Amino acid sequence: MIPVNEPLLNGNERQYLLECIDSGWISSEGPFVKKFEEMVSCYVGLKHGVAVCNGTAALEVAVSAIYLKPGEEVIMPTFTIISCALAVLRRGGIPVLVDVEPDTWCMDINQVKDKITSKTRAIMPVHMYGHPVDMDPIMELAEKHKLYVIEDAAEAYGAEYKGRKCGSMGHINCFSFYANKIITTGEGGMVVTNDDKLAERARLHRNLCFKEGRRFYHEELGGNYRMTNLQAAVGVAQMERGEEFVEIKRKNGAIYNRLLADVDLIQKPAEKEWAKNVYWMYGIVLDENSRFNAEGFASRLKEKGIGTRPFFLGMHEQPVFHNMGLFKTEQYPVAERIARQGLYLPSGLTLTEKQITIAVEAVTDVIEKG
C-alpha cells in the first residue's frame, strides 16, 4: 500500500525530544516553544509567533484576538475544513460563505465583495492544497471596508503569492502542524502576526486569559491551547529542514504533473503565474464524463494499493449546520462538483519517484479500463 501521507522524522527530532525528557521540560514552559515560535515567524517574516496545540485552536485564538463579537460576520470559502467555521461560531459569530474557483479551488474573490455587509468584521482566505489565494484584491477590499484578514495557511507552508509567503499577508494568520502538514509536531499550530496588540491577545487567549500581573483574575473567557515543549522540540527539528520539505513537495508535484500530462478526464492542480504552489496534497478532479465519481475511483485505487483522500465537503452541505438553520438553501456549484469529483493522491514527504509512477499507472489504468 502506498499511503496518502507519511511524515519525515529522521532529522534532530529524536535528539531534541530526549533533551526535553532529560531536562524535565515537557510542558509549554520549555525553551523549544519560544525557539519554534521564532523560527516560524521569522520564516514568514513577521514579528510574532504564538504556538498552540493544533491548527483549529490557532483559528479560534486568531478570531478571539480580533475581538469578534456575537452576530459579526466572517467571509470564508465553503470549500474548507470545518475548523474555519467553528472558530467563528464559538464566539457567536456568523460564517458567511462563498464558492471557490474551478482551477485553484481557492475562494472566489469576485463573490467576496457581494457578501460584505455592515456586520462583516473579517475575511478568512484559505490557501487550498498548497496553492495561494489571490490576496491583493482581498487586502484591498479589507482596507476599503476596514476588515481584518485572517489567512488560513495550514496547507501552504512555503507557498508564495507574488513572492510573498502564505501566512505573511493577512493581519493575523494561522498554521497547522498536524502529522500530514508540511511541518509537523504531531498535533500543533501557530498564530503569526506583525501586530503587537493582536499577538498579546493571542497569547492571552491561548492561556485561559490569565491576566498579566494578576494570575487568577479573568476579564474574558479563553482556553488552554498551549503547545508542549515536546511538540515544539519536534517542530524545531522539522523547521531546520523546512526548505528541503518544500522542495520535496514541489518536486513530487512536478513529477505528477509530467506523468499525468496526457491523461484525459483528469483535472490537475493549478499553478497561477503569480503563485508558488507547494503541492501540499496532489489533488485531482475527475471529469464528469469519466465513469467515476471520487468515491468509486478511490475504492478502485485502494484495490490497487494506492491510498487517497476525498476532497472537502462544503460547509453549506453539512448536516450539523443545516440543523442550526445555517446555509440550508445556499448553493455553490463549484464546491459541490469538486467535493464529489475530487480526491488527492499519495503526497507524503517519503514518497519515491517509483511510487509516484506506480500511483499514476494505477490512475491511468482505472481511467482507461474502469
Ligand SMILES: *Cc1c(COP(=O)(O)O)cnc(C)c1O
Ligand atoms: C489541517 C487544517 C486545519 C486544522 O488543523 P488541525 O491542526 O488539524 O486542527 C485548518 N485549516 C486547514 C485548511 C487545514 O488543512
